[in-house]
Amino acid sequence: ALMFLFTPLALGSFWALIPAVLMIFVLVPRIFNEEKVLQRDLDGYREYMQEVKYRLIPGVW
Numbered sequence: 748a749l750m751f752l753f754t755p756l757a758l759g760s761f762w763a764l765i766p767a768v769l770m771i772f773v774l775v776p777r778i779f780n781e782e783k784v785l786q787r788d789l790d791g792y793r794e795y796m797q798e799v800k801y802r803l804i805p806g807v808w
Contacts (some may be wrong), residue, residue, distance in 0.1 A: 749804070778802055 755763030758798045782802070785792045802808055 751767040755767055757763065773777070782796070786796070
């Protein structure tokens, strides 16, 4: 997900940031839905979530 954000910046294409930001709004709900399914269907995932606090960006989120 970070690739979608930082690649346009590295290439100097600010227009490419528009779809990158939109992609973030698509990925975040998908992450929450996936975690809900994993909690329901995968034994031990709740304990794993308590140990690993960050979902996507270490130290941030």
